[in-house]
Amino acid sequence: MIEALPLWLLVAIKSLVLLIIVITLFAYTMLAERKVLAYMQLRVGPNKVGPWGLLQPAADALKMIFKEDLTPSSADPLIYRLAPFIAVFTALLAYAVIPFSQGEHGPWSIANVNAGILFVFAITSMGVYGISLAGWASGSKYPLLGSVRATAQMISYELAMTMSVIGVILQASTTSLSGIVEAQSRMWFIVPQFLGFLIYIITAVAETNRVPFDLVEAESELVAGFHTEYSGLRFGLFFIAEYINMITVSCLATLLFLGGWSGPGSSGHPLLGLLYFVIKVFAFLFFYIWLRGTLPRLRYDRLMAFGWKVLLPLATLNLLVTAIVVALWY
């Protein structure tokens, strides 16, 4: 029956379903973060709206929608209004190629692109435009500083991140995300690519502007960084983009290093595979929340030095060694 549908309708339905899932996932990641942080900090977290505070995200969203949407008089109105949409659009677009499980007719994804990983990186690097344009167009000083930081930080860390992933691509000899998962059927890449894995998760935190690399927002230094002037739903969109990016990098980490949906008994059972996938993604999300509950923020110059002087050389070394090993033994 599915085969009978025209392709465009099929893609549209898949996209819609995935959009709803991702947005819901974002909402509950946020709630989970608040709950987990609360328990780490001798608190209970939101517990008034709905049972165990489960309706809190809905309440937050409603509040956000009804807040006034302000545009400062000194802002560049078009770019200022456009920037949040760039951030969310690029964050969501990455899900077009991410496979979640393996079914009979191929991977469960909107589109099974053979250059999936390249597509994801291409799209997520566009996300920095949302942030830096927002800060620049606000016509205010703190956002400007935030967006300058964002540009510098994202560029430096994206480099190391890509380098760490190329090792995986070399070993799997494919850029298709489902292909990379299949290549891990014997051994997850976290074992041979452990250094790459470490570099990836560190840079992923920096890419998503989370503690301890949240210099772009740096509440105590730059008030709220690039989104200081934003209010209402536009502010909410940045929020959504941040969390969706967090989920994206967790999905990628799962696919690239933890064998995606593979696990005991998962072949032939796509739903079980999906469960494994979700568990792995949530483990990463918990790790990010844990970091936020524990670490202070790095200083801007140290962050840059760490990116260029430590992570990039290490990632290059990792790539070199992988290349030599792959050339000689595979």
Place this chain on the structure above:
Amino acid sequence: MSDHLPDWIGSEGNPPNFGDPTAVLEPEPYEVVSRSDDEMVLSMGPQHPSTHGVLQVVLGIDGETVKRAEPEIGYLHTGIEKSAENLFWNQSLTVIDRMDYLAPLTNNFAFCRGVEKLLGITGQVPRRAQQIRVMMAEMTRITSHCIWLGTHAIDLGAISPFFFTVDLRENILDLIEAASGARMNMTYFRVGGINGDLPEGFLERLDEVIAKFPRRMRDLRDLLQKNPIWTDREVGVGVISAEDAVAWGLTGPSLRASGVAYDLRKIEPYSTYEEYEFDVPTRTEGDCYARFLVRLDEMEESMRIIEQVRKNLEPGPIMVNEPAVALPPKPSIGLSMESLIHHFKLVSEGFRVPAGDVYGAVEGPRGEIGYYIVSNGENRPWRVRTRPPSFYNLQALRKIAAGNLIADVVVMIGSLDPVFGEVDR
């Protein structure tokens, strides 16, 4: 009456004419911070998440590097010193409380010590009152340092320590509340003693807090002191040399972190401090990390003092036996007409303090908190002048901020621990 005071203070209470009141005063030259091509002016505060109240720092920045920093104060001026002139001696304690709202009891302590010196009853304040005062002052120091540590950690992006420190602070505030009836602005001390004795069960609850304390401190030290990111942010940042610290009048942890072991509790011990065994944590580095460590160590030393006070606490009266100052005991008011009249007179017109001037100071959490008090023999102070430690400590900011990053300025403000109720008064 001191010799160096002009004789008009004692008599009418009004100053003589200080020259021609219609003369136009030349304004002080004021340096206007202006923008230049390679410098952006960034107004940090008075509404900024990490200026600890209403400090405004006008920064001249080049990229993220601070070239100039001009602290602007005065946004929280409340005229407390002036208010005190219109209140009875014991009433003025209530506004004195509100200066350093994180450590109200040390403010009380310093003011009471000053007035008691003027009255000449310093030696007569009963021993139990002195001991409870010391205990409360040390509790105040811990609660104040708790807020400092929590907010300082938030400034550096670590949010969890705040909740641990606030938990500790709540436990101690519960104790203070049990004794004084309030959690902020307690006004627990009175000239000549304290307001009321410790309630039943207080010491047992204190023991629980004492038992819980080391674990909390260990958590905090583990989270921050050994954290490489934390040390990276703090070590070598905002160095104040010992000479500079003394020249700017720094006191308290900010001075002791620069290597000067100046602590009023050791130098001129008051209220039974000489009986207790405690160290004055001192470091020589003078940077933010040294100030951080000094304060952490101070919290533990304060707990040591509290434990010793708790051990040595003796029963006895809590108010000086001086009818001119002390209210008559409550039960006697219902029985004796004289007591009732005495009580009424003390409450409705206060007591008179002999003319003269005095400086009363104690070691507060932020440094030497002192009150210079002038009396003209009335039932109100003629003039109260504060020596607010935060105000002096904050002076250093301008010098140490230049040449550093914005992120460092935030760390420096936090490490100087200013409270603006006290800076602006």
